[in-house]
Amino acid sequence: MLAKELRSELRSRVALNAVGLFALTTLVAVAYQIGPYRIHEDDRPHLLAALLWIILFFAALSGLARVFVKEEDAHTAKTLRLAARPLAVFGGKLMFNLLLLLALELCIVPLYLALMGYSVIGVAGLLAVLLAGSLALATTTTLVAAIISRASGSGTLFAVLTVPIALPLLVVLIQGTRAAAGSAEFSEVLPALRAIISLAGVQLVASLYLFPVVWHD
Amino acid sequence: MGGVRIDFDRIVKRFGSRTVLSNVSGSVRPGGVVVVTGPNGSGKSTLLNILAGALRPSAGTVRYLDGGNEIERTRWFERLGVAAPDMAVYEELSALENLRFFARVRGVDAADDRLSALLERLGLLARDQRRLVGTYSSGMKQRVKLAQAVIHEPPVLLLDEPSSNLDQAGHEATADLVARFRERGAVAVATNDPREVAWGDAQIQLSL
Numbered sequence: 274m275l276a277k278e279l280r281s282e283l284r285s286r287v288a289l290n291a292v293g294l295f296a297l298t299t300l301v302a303v304a305y306q307i308g309p310y311r312i313h314e315d316d317r318p319h320l321l322a323a324l325l326w327i328i329l330f331f332a333a334l335s336g337l338a339r340v341f342v343k344e345e346d347a348h349t350a351k352t353l354r355l356a357a358r359p360l361a362v363f364g365g366k367l368m369f370n371l372l373l374l375l376a377l378e379l380c381i382v383p384l385y386l387a388l389m390g391y392s393v394i395g396v397a398g399l400l401a402v403l404l405a406g407s408l409a410l411a412t413t414t415t416l417v418a419a420i421i422s423r424a425s426g427s428g429t430l431f432a433v434l435t436v437p438i439a440l441p442l443l444v445v446l447i448q449g450t451r452a453a454a455g456s457a458e459f460s461e462v463l464p465a466l467r468a469i470i471s472l473a474g475v476q477l478v479a480s481l482y483l484f485p486v487v488w489h490d
Numbered sequence: 491m492g493g494v495r496i497d498f499d500r501i502v503k504r505f506g507s508r509t510v511l512s513n514v515s516g517s518v519r520p521g522g523v524v525v526v527t528g529p530n531g532s533g534k535s536t537l538l539n540i541l542a543g544a545l546r547p548s549a550g551t552v553r554y555l556d557g558g559n560e561i562e563r564t565r566w567f568e569r570l571g572v573a574a575p576d577m578a579v580y581e582e583l584s585a586l587e588n589l590r591f592f593a594r595v596r597g598v599d600a601a602d603d604r605l606s607a608l609l610e611r612l613g614l615l616a617r618d619q620r621r622l623v624g625t626y627s628s629g630m631k632q633r634v635k636l637a638q639a640v641i642h643e644p645p646v647l648l649l650d651e652p653s654s655n656l657d658q659a660g661h662e663a664t665a666d667l668v669a670r671f672r673e674r675g676a677v678a679v680a681t682n683d684p685r686e687v688a689w690g691d692a693q694i695q696l697s698l
Contacts (some may be wrong), residue, residue, distance in 0.1 A: 277583070277591045284582040284622075348578035351544055352638065355567050355577075357595035485564070490546070 274357070274365020278340065279372070287343065288373060292336035296381045299328045300388065309390025321391045322450035326443055328381065330410070333374060337414040338431040340366040341422035350422070359485035363415065367480075370418075371411040378403050391454065398453030398462035405466060406446045409473035413439050416480040419487045442472050493520030493675055494556050494569045494645040496541055501550035503536050510536050513550070516694050518646065518676045523668060525690030526680040532696035534680035535574060538648050541678060542572050554646075568596075571639035574650035578635070581624035585609055585634045588623060589641055596642040608637050613663045628655040636664060645675040652679060653686055661685060 282288055303324055312320050344350035353362060382403065386393060393399050414435060421430040449465030456462075496518040503511040510533040518524045518541065526534045539545040541552060543566040554561040554569065561569065579588045586605055593600035609619050612633040618626070623634055632655045639647065649668070653661040668689050671677050679686055687693070 274595065277580070277587075280587070281580060281582045347581065348576055349580055351574070352577040352579060352592075352635075353595075355542060355544060355570060355572050356592050356638070361595060489543075489564070 274361055275368045275372075278365055278369035282369070282373075288336040288339040289376075291339065292332050292373060292377050293380070295335040296328055296332035296377055299332065300381060300385055303328065304385075304388035308388070317391075318451045318455055319447075321389055322447045322454060324389070325382070325385055325391070325450060326406075326446050328385065329374075329378065330439065330443055332377060332381070333410055333414060334432055334435060337370045337373065337411070338418040338421065338428065340370060340415065341418040342428075345422045354488065359488045360481065362488060363419070363480065363484040366418075367411055367415045370415050371407055374407040374411055375404075378407065393454045394457045395453040395455075395459065395462060398456075398459050398466075399450060401459075401466055402446060402449035402453055402462060402469065405469040405473060406442070406449070409442050409469055409476060410439065412473060412476040412480055413442065416476070416484060416487070419484060442469065445469050445472070494554055494561070495519045495676060496552065496554055496646060496678075498541060498552045499550055501537065501540060501547045501552070503533065503540060503545070504548045511540075511547070511696070514694065514696070515550075516692075518678045520645065520674075520676045521672065522691040523672050523677040523679060523689050524692045524694060525687050526678060526694045526696065527682055527687060528696030529682075529698055532698050534696060535576070535650050537694075537696070538572075538574065538650050538678065538680050542570055542648050543567065544572075556645075569645050571642065571644035571647045572649075573632075573635045573639040573652060574648075575654060579623055579631065579638055582622060584622055585614055585619045585626075585630075585637070588634055589637055592638040593641050598642045605637075605641070608641065609633065611663065612637055612667070613660050629657060629660055632656055633660060633663075636667065640667060640671070643674075647671045647675060647677045649677070650680045651683070651686075652681070653683055665689065 344353060385391065417431060417434045417438065421434060424430050445465050445468040449462055449469060452461045452465055499515045501511050501514040514537060526537055528534050536545065540547050543563055554566050583591065586602060589605040590600050593605065606616060606619055610616060614630060614633045618630065623631060636652060652664045656664065668677055679689060681687060
């Protein structure tokens with residue numbers, strides 16, 4: 274399933290272009306308008322962490338729903354539904370969204386750090402937050418994408434459903450990033466990391482139970 | 491004769507206030523071909539979708555029986571091969587890649603030789619099998635759709651207008667496929683094409 278997703282995406286590049294272009298455009302706009310010097314020193318830890326996740330989150334919203342919406346648009350959803358086990362479909366789509374998010378972060382985070390003059394002391398902490406956050410975000414978006422894919426106006430519905438579900442996650446991701454930026458001690462990141470992993474776990478378990486119902490009905 | 495049999499009883503399907511199917515009953519048995527006919531809008535595709543488990547009936551029951559044991563709905567798809575106009579294969583993959591993918595998700599042997607032979611039997615030449623499906627004519631796409639439906643040798647085959655978009659050679663290849671499956675499984679075909687109606691041992695005539 275994952276191999277099929279990757280092959281399809283490398284040939285069509287629809288999600289890659291949507292997510293990448295959105296993230297790059299937002300990053301350039303933020304860097305141009307705010308840059309490293311227009312934020313007061315006291316506000317920098319909070320604002321820079323928040324801006325980073327706003328860019329990543331909304332870039333994710335612009336492309337991650339594609340995994341299921343494209344199946345409905347191309348009329349392959351029914352073929353897939355009648356051929357594959359639901360959990361194989363969910364696993365493949367989730368892994369694809371996770372890889373897409375990690376690739377996005379690999380490109381955007383270093384650029385963001387450089388353009389915004391954002392110095393991160395706890396690199397290991399930041400990497401852990403990014404990894405766990407990506408898993409949680411990919412899980413949420415993949416399930417919501419499956420729910421909205423058969424609806425008309427699925428793009429709007431995707432954002433409307435994802436934002437409230439992902440809001441608590443976004444808050445702890447920002448807290449974790451702020452903690453990692455301010456301290457080399459991994460223990461500083463741990464409270465946020467625990468919360469992120471817990472949210473990811475809850476969403477993953479809920480998704481595994483919900484997806485077969487969503488997929489078939 | 492053993493194999494999987496579908497029994498359906500008093501199937502009703504409503505879309506809003508419109509009733510598409512009203513108390514349709516019957517069975518699809520191993521060793522036979524049931525042909526579902528009727529004018530456009532009479533519910534032929536809807537009935538096949540309900541039999542495939544892709545749609546829930548508003549009332550009535552569908553049961554899959556394997557040697558007298560009922561198969562639960564979530565496992566119907568393992569016994570089924572379906573090809574219909576509202577189903578597509580992946581246009582950004584080649585015919586062989588599509589079949590390789592569907593074989594793997596169904597957990598069957600995915601040797602290229604076997605997949606290629608199946609496509610050739612359905613009239614898709616070897617030289618075309620590695621081209622992206624997006625570059626195919628509608629008849630060639632239909633051949634790939636039929637191939638994905640039978641790749642796992644299912645005991646139940648549901649075909650909705652199987653010869654649509656196919657030339658005479660394609661129609662004959664589909665007729666051979668249906669004849670082969672009739673020997674070992676249950677087949678249902680929704681159609682109004684007189685050539686396909688002739689494949690049937692039993693007929694369900696739907697009306698508006």
